[in-house]
Amino acid sequence: MASAGPSGGSVTELASRLYEACISKFSVDHLFYQQDLLGLDIVPKNDLPLLLQCTQSLVDQKLFRLLQAKNDRLAWKIIPREDAEKLQNLSPDESLVYNVIHSTGRSGIWVRAIQSRTNLHKSILDRCLKSLEGKNYIKSVHNVKFPTRKMYMLAGLAPSEDVTGGAWFTDGVLDENFINVVSGFIEYTVSRKSWYEAPADRSRSKRLKTEDGGVAVNREPGQKSYLPYPAGYQGYPTIAALTTAVNQSGITPVRLGEESITQLLEMLCYDNKLVALNNGEVYKSVKNPEQVKARQARKPGDENSPVDGETGKNGMTEMPCGQCPVFNLCAPGGAVSPENCEYFESWLNDKSALSF
Secondary structure (H helix, E strand, O other): OOOOOOOHHHHHHHHHHHHHHHHHHOOOOOEEOHHHHHOOOOOHHHOHHHHHHHHHHHHHOOOEEEEEOHHHOEEEEEOOHHHHHHHHOOOHHHHHHHHHHHHOHHHOEEHHHHHHHHOOOHHHHHHHHHHHHHOOOEEEEOOOOOOOOOEEEEOOOOOOHHHHOHHHEEOOEEOHHHHHHHHHHHHHHHHHHHEEEEOOOOOEEEEEEOOOOOEEEEEEOOOOEEEEOOOOOOOOOEHHHHHHHHHHHOOOOOOOOHHHHHHHHHHHHHOOOEEEEOOOOEEEEOOOHHHHHHHHHOOHHHOOOOOOOOOOOOHHHHOHHHHOOOHHHOOOOOOOOHHHOHHHHHHHHHOOOOOO
């Protein structure tokens, strides 16, 4: 067996053993420094110049990727053999472009950024991109944050949610109908955990006149009434419970994660439909289940119509009093008063169809 030394054959042998030790003991994402490689006891006597020859041999074979880590320290990453075979078949320009795209992972990279980092002429870059895409090494992706930019990433990777927009985007377009369906399900589910149905204290009754001139009382069942749970109630739903409920409901064709459900919960809180408790650990509903069902049953053109006798989403902000600049001066019998307020009378007439 030839002794390790500067000769090409021994360097190649040591490089091969070094690569096998790295790939068997570490993941492909591991970042190696000089001391890490020397610690594998492959290079005799911790010979640093010999180690650098081995690493350069692996870089030339596309089995190692040379990186500049923090503090300008040299570092290396393993390249799997199947990926190395791809790189060995590329021209120097194609290899340069491929490595730049590879470095961005699932985020992808803008074509202008590739040109800036490679300093290749646009015609050369376009040729390299077309060749790499034709070999199915890279793919173009649509970024919802930058819809006009042409982005590229490795063909074998799935784009991150920052690129695709997550579950709420379909082919780069916000799926509003899907969002409305899932958010409506969540609000109703939370409302059922936030309110309980209280038994009516008494039934409605109608006095009916009988044929003989007497009076009979016809009792009807009372309407459903709901009460919020008292302080200290521990049954409000968590994000995990709501995520499970959504995925088991059959309303979504894809499995949603807690991050996606959290986005909808935040939206529902901004819309004043839910309230986050315990710093977002659990959620409660502003309206009871019947009110939620009534609002969700309304047609798109009826958003401003009242529900359950309410004056709207927020009576004080809709009525002129809530926006009146001289509200503090308004008093019965004064210069500014409800009796002579033409705006209040007009608003009240608009709401005259409501039953109070």
